[in-house]
Amino acid sequence: MLPQEQSRAPRAYDVDRIALNELVRGSGLSFSENSKSWIFECPRCFKSKKLYIRKSDGRFVCWFCKEVDGFQGKPEFALKELLGLSVAILQKKLYGLESPQASLFLDIQLRDFFGEDDEVDGDADEIAEQVWPFDYYPIEHRHSARGLKYLEERGVSLAVAQFYGLRYSPPERRVIFPISSGGRLYGWQGRSIIPTSYEDEQGIVHETPKIVTTKGLKKENLLMFSDRLVGSPHAVLAEGPFDAIKAHLCGGNVATMGKAVSPAQVRLLRNSGIRRLYLGLDPDAAAEIMRLCREFSSDDIELFDLRATAEAGDLGAMSFEAVLGRFQEAPRFGLGRVIAHVEGDYDLLVRRIVRARQRRTR
Numbered sequence: 001m002l003p004q005e006q007s008r009a010p011r012a013y014d015v016d017r018i019a020l021n022e023l024v025r026g027s028g029l030s031f032s033e034n035s036k037s038w039i040f041e042c043p044r045c046f047k048s049k050k051l052y053i054r055k056s057d058g059r060f061v062c063w064f065c066k067e068v069d070g071f072q073g074k075p076e077f078a079l080k081e082l083l084g085l086s087v088a089i090l091q092k093k094l095y096g097l098e099s100p101q102a103s104l105f106l107d108i109q110l111r112d113f114f115g116e117d118d119e120v121d122g123d124a125d126e127i128a129e130q131v132w133p134f135d136y137y138p139i140e141h142r143h144s145a146r147g148l149k150y151l152e153e154r155g156v157s158l159a160v161a162q163f164y165g166l167r168y169s170p171p172e173r174r175v176i177f178p179i180s181s182g183g184r185l186y187g188w189q190g191r192s193i194i195p196t197s198y199e200d201e202q203g204i205v206h207e208t209p210k211i212v213t214t215k216g217l218k219k220e221n222l223l224m225f226s227d228r229l230v231g232s233p234h235a236v237l238a239e240g241p242f243d244a245i246k247a248h249l250c251g252g253n254v255a256t257m258g259k260a261v262s263p264a265q266v267r268l269l270r271n272s273g274i275r276r277l278y279l280g281l282d283p284d285a286a287a288e289i290m291r292l293c294r295e296f297s298s299d300d301i302e303l304f305d306l307r308a309t310a311e312a313g314d315l316g317a318m319s320f321e322a323v324l325g326r327f328q329e330a331p332r333f334g335l336g337r338v339i340a341h342v343e344g345d346y347d348l349l350v351r352r353i354v355r356a357r358q359r360r361t362r
């Protein structure tokens with residue numbers, strides 16, 4: 001049975017188009033326009049005619065910055081930098097609310113920014129959509145039995161696997177986790193269900209990667225399961241697919257697909273309208289946690305500690321209920337708490353610094 005979520009996600013709010021129009025036209029800023037977008041010099045990269053704000057819904061993109069740090073998203077974040085107003089004030093004007101729960105868009109249909117008679121911007125490359133290879137079977141398919149068995153051994157039921165659209169590749173012997181948003185498939189990660197190293201008769205050890213990602217996909221520009229953020233007042237940020245899935249009962253559960261959280265992922269989280277961020281990353285990523293506290297401090301997004309218990313090691317090894325328990329009791333990160341954590345692992349930290357220095361001087 002599919003575990004029930006805590007609460008229903010609130011409805012997403014739409015931007016007030018009259019207010020948006022007034023803000024842009026009354027701004028005193030110079031801009032050009034086509035039938036679909038207002039076009040500005042970007043306040044971040046200072047490149048002219050690179051920042052497009054869509055008239056229909058206010059979604060914006062800077063064609064240059066989006067490749068660098070994912071500068072695209074809800075209008076308040078572009079207008080904040082163009083007009084120097086606070087996000088809170090802009091949100092009140094745009095949504096008529098104190099703290100809106102706007103939905104997440106990845107703005108992948110970038111061509112929607114251009115009018116019919118426009119020349120399409122040369123930089124307007126979209127993240128290519130993918131189709132499933134024919135031999136990646138839906139998890140309920142009879143050819144996926146081995147994959148399903150593996151998932152069940154890791155505590156993931158058929159219903160949960162179906163909810164996340166998991167598949168199985170018999171030739172690769174990998175469980176496949178889709179990387180998709182709003183019904184569009186951008187790639188996937190495959191997790192081997194068999195040991196990834198073996199010794200042959202000559203005693204030579206062969207290794208294959210445990211996790212593989214679609215070739216050419218910039219996974220640092222995406223979050224796995226990002227649809228979970230739509231309408232969610234919070235995000236649970238985990239590292240791998242299993243970690244994220246185990247936070248299903250919390251809602252807002254996404255995976256970074258890597259150790260570090262990229263600038264584009266920070267921006268995606270920020271632009272999704274969340275107010276609270278639960279960090280379920282590697283228990284000893286103290287430096288990363290401090291960096292994220294700094295990154296989000298200017299946006300009034302509160303950070304909470306949702307790391308796995310020491311016994312479990314990572315969220316993926318815990319039960320759904322245990323992760324929910326951690327979520328409900330998660331302490332808030334303040335600078336004091338981060339430092340306390342570092343002090344707790346002080347010996348470890350010192351050893352690590354010494355080791356890093358030794359490596360450098362070698």
Ligand SMILES: [Zn+2]
Binds near residue numbers: 045066
């Ligand atoms: Zn820019």
